[in-house]
Amino acid sequence: MINITFPDGNVRQYEAGVTAMDIAKSISHGLAKKVLSAKVNGDVWDATRPISSDATVQLLTWDDKDGKATFWHSSAHLMAEALEALYPGVKFGTGPATDGGFYYDVDPGQHTISSDDFPKIEQKMLELARHKNTFDRKDISLDEAVRFFEEKGDEYKLELLEKRRAEQADITLYQQGGFIDLCRGPHVPDTSYIKAIKITKVAGAYWQGDENRQQMTRVYGITFPKQKELAEYEKMMEEARQRDHRKLGAELELFMFSDRVGQGLPMWLPKGNQLRDRLMNFLRVEQEKRGYQLVTTPHIGKKDLYITSGHWAKYGEDSFHPITTPKEGEEFLLKPMNCPHHCEIYGHRPHSYKELPLRIAEFGTVYRYEQSGELHGLSRVRGFTQDDAHIFCMPEQLKEEFLSVLDLTKTVLARMGFENFTAQISLRDPDNPDKYIGSDENWRNAEQAIIEATKEAGLTTVTELGEAAFYGPKLDFMVKDALGRSWQLGTIQVDYNLPERFGLEYIGADNQPHRPVMIHRAPFGSMERFISILIEHTGGKFPLWLAPEQFAILPISDRFNDYAKGVQQQLAELDIRGFVDERGEKVGRKIRDAEVRKVPFMLIVGEQEMEGQQVAVRKQGEGDLGAMSVPEFASFFKAQL
């Protein structure tokens, strides 16, 4: 008999060789039906794999992240089996589960796989799933595995095996039906668990993530244990489509692109620009409270500036090429970031330690030649405005400055209605200390400052080793939007490199020159990207204070247009903005149009309202709230700001 310890600390005895499935059955039949795999001593195992000695066991179901991963990983195998049936000669790379489903990288040989083939693949998978084939685990020697895949002619699997040989890893195969794959597992007990299937996309992907190697075809899918869950998923996807900032941006007339202007170069239309302006003003005020000083720098700078900063060497060839002038040999670059200009501002005169920290802020528009395939609406563009600032401080001031920036960022996110966020701390790779510039002591100091500051600020954090930039550790804010999707927003980065390259100094209390530390920070990241996320988070129903139009006055007929304009005037004096819909349309129509434009308040005025000096208030998405006097509406409105 062996002792099985459960997550709640309970211990039960079972025969050696018991499986997680057996254990589940011993607890309840309902549970057994839901078990997909199990965590045995911390590793995820097949539910059908025998446990031979004492162990801690956690049963995993669809509700567990690892349970889902098992389910999707098995689904990847099932898809591979279907692909092999549909496209003879197809070769397989890797096929893992992801956060939202699974994919398999395949080399389809002569065939091409396009979205037209999805129904066919789904059908085949469903057909195979119904066979209720078990996923059988086989421990074999590496040489046997090599022989098998040589015979099959799958060079990708052979390459993976050679890698395993170097690692001296154990080799296991999994077989379901006629399909055998190199795989660590685990898998669900059999294929019939997979009830609902959707192939979602097909894309190119480089073998082993290396752009110099073979391009595979990556087929993405998602599966569910119940049809209903697929339906919910599809509904969510539809909701995401409705909220797509590119669609809403066009519909709400916020921004546009033009082929003639150029790819990835957004133009802000009046309403979008208002939104953008209000966001910037909000941040200006918050920054002023925290001791930032605004500067303005030009959009270009001499190539030498970027040779000094080191950016020319790293990005020069792959970015916008220099602008030449009538003067021989003179070259300027469109600025790809604001820091070199800000470093020059810092360096234009000597600084005393008493002046630090010096916080230089700018809404700086920068240009980067992003690869054409990377461009995406407002979230990835070639010209954008950063809500940038650079804080020059002494090393011992780092923590306090971090706290101040964290406070600013939290204020910003809260005001925007993002309640769900985490901070990702990116530290050095401890195994690779040579990759980084700056002394060991400085790094330790900076990393410590970030860790302590986030702790004191009460943030939920995740720490990533090796994700730091070569010039310093950083902290990124990850926010979750209304649909539960995660986005990276603002960033705070410590930089030891630029102060060095620009030879920046301050005179310390000891009357000796010292090197300041620089912090780059941008709570929004960029106005473009931030607004794209805000649009999708709110579905275009912006917080009242940001709405380009806060009300629409809808006269019942043109006899009330003058009264309507009077009301508009009264509200304008109270800083409430909106417009009068003077068209010769029926109110029903005016309401519909205002609803579609997502105007927060509709004020309907007719005979009764004019006589009573009132407005009939209707809230977008909610309906009629009844009549109010204009001052009543104004205070009702202000209460919701």
Add this chain to the structure above:
RNA sequence: GCCAGCAUAGCUCAGUUGGCCAGAGCAGCUGAUUUGUAAUCAGCGGGUCGGGGGUUCGAAUCCCUCUGCUGGCUCCA
């Protein structure tokens, strides 16, 4: 940049294997209607079928190429 797909009126789309002057709805314009909580009616205008080249008696439709867009990959100072 790479792989795959897409590009028809301002927008959303129809135009199935090549064949008479390329269609619809919405939007726009003009007129009528003076309207009470999500689309009033009528008339009119609008397209070198993304650009260029080719195949063909004939191309929106087939081929090549360029541009842009979409989904990923790679990248993201």
